[in-house]
Amino acid sequence: MAIREKSKEKRNALLKATLNLVNNNGFHDAPMSKIAKMANVSPATIYIYFENKQDLINQLYLELKISYTKQAFKDYSENMPVKKAFEFIWYNIADYKLKQVEEAWFLSQCDNTTMIDEVSVQEGLKHLQPLLDLWERGQKEGIIKDVSPYILYAYAINPLAFLMNMQKRGLYQINQESLEQAFQSAWDSIRI
Amino acid sequence: MAIREKSKEKRNALLKATLNLVNNNGFHDAPMSKIAKMANVSPATIYIYFENKQDLINQLYLELKISYTKQAFKDYSENMPVKKAFEFIWYNIADYKLKQVEEAWFLSQCDNTTMIDEVSVQEGLKHLQPLLDLWERGQKEGIIKDVSPYILYAYAINPLAFLMNMQKRGLYQINQESLEQAFQSAWDSIRI
Amino acid sequence: MAIREKSKEKRNALLKATLNLVNNNGFHDAPMSKIAKMANVSPATIYIYFENKQDLINQLYLELKISYTKQAFKDYSENMPVKKAFEFIWYNIADYKLKQVEEAWFLSQCDNTTMIDEVSVQEGLKHLQPLLDLWERGQKEGIIKDVSPYILYAYAINPLAFLMNMQKRGLYQINQESLEQAFQSAWDSIRI
Amino acid sequence: MAIREKSKEKRNALLKATLNLVNNNGFHDAPMSKIAKMANVSPATIYIYFENKQDLINQLYLELKISYTKQAFKDYSENMPVKKAFEFIWYNIADYKLKQVEEAWFLSQCDNTTMIDEVSVQEGLKHLQPLLDLWERGQKEGIIKDVSPYILYAYAINPLAFLMNMQKRGLYQINQESLEQAFQSAWDSIRI
DNA sequence: CATGAATGAGCTTTCATTCAT
DNA sequence: TATGAATGAAAGCTCATTCAT
Missing domain, CATH: 1.10.10.60 (Homeodomain-like)
Structure with missing residues (x-):
């Protein structure tokens, strides 16, 4: 055998x-x-x-999405205070998007296109739960604005995709200083 | 005729x-x-x-981009005070993205894909100049953070694309209240 | 235009x-x-x-089936006496099967295979009605055996396909004499 | 073992x-x-x-052809009088074609198609020799028409394939009575 | 003997584009 | 200007067969 x-x-x-x-x-x-x-x-x-081309794309998408979220919550502990925790996760994500540019760019394409089955998209979203949990905690503690997690994600996390996009296109170059500026904006947009 | x-x-x-x-x-x-x-x-x-398919797509992209920015600066006057001006433009853009969903969704696809020539993308960006001018004025007046316009755009404007995306996918529904929350986050992220 | x-x-x-x-x-x-x-x-x-390959085959089948039955009833009149009428049609069919060998061979392949949609097969059968009508008349006149038309067709007509098949394979050669013998057998098998 | x-x-x-x-x-x-x-x-x-696909098909064809002829001459003795003998063999064959429909249908497909090598087809025909011998005897005894065995086969045996075909397609149902009618036609077509 | 992975060749069908009117 | 027919090139995918174990 x-x-x-x-x-x-x-x-x-x-x-x-x-x-x-x-x-x-x-x-x-x-x-x-x-x-x-x-x-x-x-x-x-x-x-x-x-199975076919669609399946190939779907599996690639899911695999990358998982590795992305894995990186996002690497070494993260739920015991951290809210702001520290957010900062920690945010820099993890920034790290991924700015260093694994190819993977991040592919994910961004998928999320803004009809390439991927709705099912796989939904599947991919599940893995962000710890971040949503953190925000809920922050809201209870009166630190984070009491708004939908979609708004929080739109302002705290998604802008990184735009910056990565610009960097990939060669229009903008991110460095340590601008990264800190970006974090500041992210935090300002969601904190009370 | x-x-x-x-x-x-x-x-x-x-x-x-x-x-x-x-x-x-x-x-x-x-x-x-x-x-x-x-x-x-x-x-x-x-x-x-x-000329060919690429040209068709390119022309569509440029036409939509122009109508988008036209809407963004509709009735806008450079004499408005900075915050008012920003609010004015921001709601114009939100209006476009949330009401002309199809057009906005198409533009978003183009901006996150290889569909469009780099040249056409560059061409499309030019039309946002008045917003960049406004931000510069705001920075001089000490109202707006002294960071790259890419960061400002990433946090002040781009999140609307994400929210529209979610709305189009049926995952989130924007209303008057959440729109105001979104504006608040946008403003918080860029103001000093 | x-x-x-x-x-x-x-x-x-x-x-x-x-x-x-x-x-x-x-x-x-x-x-x-x-x-x-x-x-x-x-x-x-x-x-x-x-539309596709199947459609191509189907249309070819139907076209040939129609030309086959057209030939079968060429110059046929319902006023002929039963035996004469049968003889007339039989020789028409023999003519077709022995002279338009390619067409007949194709039809035979289709009728003994899964190549053709059931629908098209049914459609093709309709055109034989005049022969069934003749047999019914013969049965009323007490000339033709009172059995199912399927049996009549099996013995009176279908054997020609077998003979054509053998001829195409080069195993047997039909001539005027053997054709008359075949007709005799056909008639003997269905007459009372 | x-x-x-x-x-x-x-x-x-x-x-x-x-x-x-x-x-x-x-x-x-x-x-x-x-x-x-x-x-x-x-x-x-x-x-x-x-050896390959063709060989697989060929072997299947030959195996079925042999089992078919074995059944045809099961319990048959050359001492039987001609008509009795023919009747005996005919019902044996009918039994096979109407009960082992799948096998018979496969053989029929092969015989009306290019699926099978000419060689294998020839090989398969050999096994019918006892029937040809019987017909020769009948002809000598003045009972069977003095025509080619191909004609005899076409009228005496082959129609069963057509009836089976119709039955498989669900267009016709054979029973005891119609079987006897069919035999009568077969016999009428070849007897003097 | 038996296997599941692997493959080059070839299948049906579609596409962006051009032709002929 | 406008058209439907026509097409070479290529797409996604399958197949009979072989490989490596």
């Missing part, structure tokens, strides 16, 4: 190639044949690992 | 059809044949009005 | 090419690309005339 | 799966992967038992 087994390596190579091509050429110009070539496999091999 | 009119009608029908299809199916499933059918013309006719 | 119109010629060339290829190579080895090449058009052109 | 048994089981499972899939989906939609799955083996295993 000793046979070749589905290799994690190949799967990863395929996901990586997809990320690369979609980022550089767009979804509409990332054909399976190119993805295969870039991953050094036959086009037919893709279909051993993924 | 009648011919000119008719031509403009066709051009507009094509732009509208493109907007519709890209929004609903995504760029990758908006073929020229469908666009033509939706606009009630022959596929060949598209090439009388536009 | 003067434009190129769908040409009957091209449609016919496609149907003919399909007939040829399916007959010689089988349905499974008659790819659209070969059909296109044989008809001297681009593969994409097929889809202007037919 | 146990290994031999197990092997035979697998071979049979593969033949059965092929029969099933070709009958239900047609030759063009009976891929090796599906055959393997249905037979609960790996696609690669097929190639241990058969």
Whole structure:
């Protein structure tokens, strides 16, 4: 019963190639044949690992979303005081978006497009729960504005995507100083 | 003159059809044949009005970007005091993004994708100059934080795109109250 | 409004090419690309005339079935006496099956396979009504056996398909004499 | 010995799966992967038992053809008088075609298609020799028409395939009475 | 003997664009 | 200007077969 087994390596190579091509050429110009070539496999091999192109994209999206949120809450403890906690998570996220630019850019494309199934989008959102919990705590303690978490996310977190976008386009360069400025704005927008 | 009119009608029908299809199916499933059918013309006719598909998309993008900024500065006067001015512009933009959802959603897709030429993107940004001027004035008057306009835009304006996105996805519903909350956050994030 | 119109010629060339290829190579080895090449058009052109491959086969089947039954009842009049009438139709059919071998062979393949939609098969059967009517008359006159038309068809007509099949395979050669023998058997099998 | 048994089981499972899939989906939609799955083996295993797909089909055809003729001449003795003998064989064949519908339907598909090598077809025909011998005897005795055995087969035997076909398609239902009618027609068509 | 992974070739179909009128 | 037919190129995907274990 000793046979070749589905290799994690190949799967990863395929996901990586997809990320690369979609980022550089767009979804509409990332054909399976190119993805295969870039991953050094036959086009037919893709279909051993993924049901079809949509499934490939969906799985990539979910995998990245999970790694993104994992990074967001890395070393985070719920015992931290609200502002410290927020600052901690915020810098984690900034770190991800500014260092893993390719991954962040792909996620941003997905979130602003029809590329991804609604189901997968919903699935991806679940993982942010700890941040929502933190905000609720902050609201109870009278530190955070008593507004919908969507507004809080829109002002505290989402602007980072815009800044990353500008940086990727070469229009703006973020440094330590501007990062601190950005955090200040984020905090000002949600604190009471 | 009648011919000119008719031509403009066709051009507009094509732009509208493109907007519709890209929004609903995504760029990758908006073929020229469908666009033509939706606009009630022959596929060949598209090439009388536009050089090719990319040109069609580009022109649509620029046209919408212009109408967006026109709306943003509608009835705006540079004589208004800084905060009033900002409030005025902000509500204009909110109005556009929340009422002309389709147009706004299309622009958001373009800004987060490889769909549009870098050139056209740059071109579109120019029209925001009055807002940048306002911020500069605010900074001189010591009212607005002394940070890059990219940061100001990221926090003051861009969050509206996120909220619109959520609303379009049916996850969140904006009303008068939450709009005011959003404005408050926007202002808090950029004021000193 | 003067434009190129769908040409009957091209449609016919496609149907003919399909007939040829399916007959010689089988349905499974008659790819659209070969059909296109044989008809001297681009593969994409097929889809202007037919919805898809199944539709192409279906339409070919129906067209041939109609021409087959047209030939069967050519110059036939319902006033002929039963035996004469049957003889007349029988020889018409024999003529078709033995002279238009390719068409007959294609029809036979379809009738013994899953190639064709049940709907199209049913549609094709309708056109044989005059023969069924004749048999009914013969039964009323006490000339034809009082059995199901399916049995009558099985013995009076269908054997011709088998003989044609053998002839096409080069195993048997029909001539005037054997044709008369075949008719005799056909008539013996259904007459009282 | 146990290994031999197990092997035979697998071979049979593969033949059965092929029969099933070709009958239900047609030759063009009976891929090796599906055959393997249905037979609960790996696609690669097929190639241990058969050279390739064509060989698999050929072997299935021959095996069925043999079991068909075996049934046709079951308990048959050459000493029977001609008519009795024919009746005996005819009902044997009818039994097979009407009870082992799947097998019969598959054979019928093969005989009316390009699926099978000419060689295998020829091979399959040999096994009918006893029937041809019987007819020759009948002709010598002045009981059977003095015509080619192809004509005799076409009228005496082949119609059963048509009736089976109609029954499989749900258009006609054979019972004891109609079976006797069919036999009568068969006999009438070949007897002097 | 038996396997699931792997594949190159090829399938049906679609697409952006051009042709001929 | 405007058209529907026409198309070469390429898309997503499947298939019979082989590989490596």
